[in-house]
Amino acid sequence: MVRVSQAAITGDEANSIFQTRHVPISIDHVEQAQSWFERVFSAYGG
Numbered sequence: 034m035v036r037v038s039q040a041a042i043t044g045d046e047a048n049s050i051f052q053t054r055h056v057p058i059s060i061d062h063v064e065q066a067q068s069w070f071e072r073v074f075s076a077y078g079g
Contacts, residue, residue, distance in 0.1 A: 041051040058066040 037051075040049065041053075056069050058069055060066070
């Protein structure tokens with residue numbers, strides 16, 4: 034995992050293409066942030 038992250042940041046000899054996903058959340062959209070947090074971390078809840 035670290036090698037992939039490093040290659041994505043610094044580039045690699047194979048000129049690989051790295052795609053990432055991000056979710057823009059902010060304190061201005063509390064419900065959206067809460068929904069995302071619950072969706073992502075619900076598997077780790079107690």
